[in-house]
Amino acid sequence: MAIREAFKEIEQTLGVVPEWLRQMPEGGANGFWAMARDFWLAETKVPNKYKELIGLAVSGATRCKYCALFHTEAARLFGATDEEIAEASMMGALTMLGSTFINAQQIDYDQFRKETQDIVRYVREHSQSQAA
Secondary structure (H helix, E strand, O other), rough: OOOOHHHHHHHHHHHHOOHHHHHHHHHHHHHHHHHHHHHHOOOOOEEEEEEEEHHHHHHHHHHHHHHHHHHHHHHHHHOOOOOHEEEEEEEEHHHHHHHHHHOOOOOOOHHHHHHHHHHHHHHHHHHHHHHO
C-alpha cells in the first residue's frame, strides 16, 4: 500500500494521521498501520476493551507515558470503567513485581514450571470438587 493510501485510510478511521505516524519511515508506517487495522482495531477473539486494558498494563510496565495515556483513553472509549483501568494497572504492577524478584533471584525455571503446573492442577481439582 502506498503511504498516501495508508494515510488516507488512517485519517478515515481515526480522524487524523498522528504526527508520530507521519514521522515513521514508509515501510514502518505501512506495516504498523496494517497490524493496527487488522489486529488491534479489528474485532478479534479478545474484545477491544480487553486489548486496551492489556495495552495499559504493558505501558505501565514499560513506563511509556504516551502508551499509558492512549490505552487509558481507548479503554474508556470501549467501555472500561475507572475500576477496570485501575485493576489493569495493578495487574501490570503485580506482574512486574513478581517478574523482577524471580529474575533477580535467578529462580530455576524448571522448578518454577513444575510448581506452576502443580498449582494449576491443584486449584482445578479443588475448584471442581467444591462445585460438585
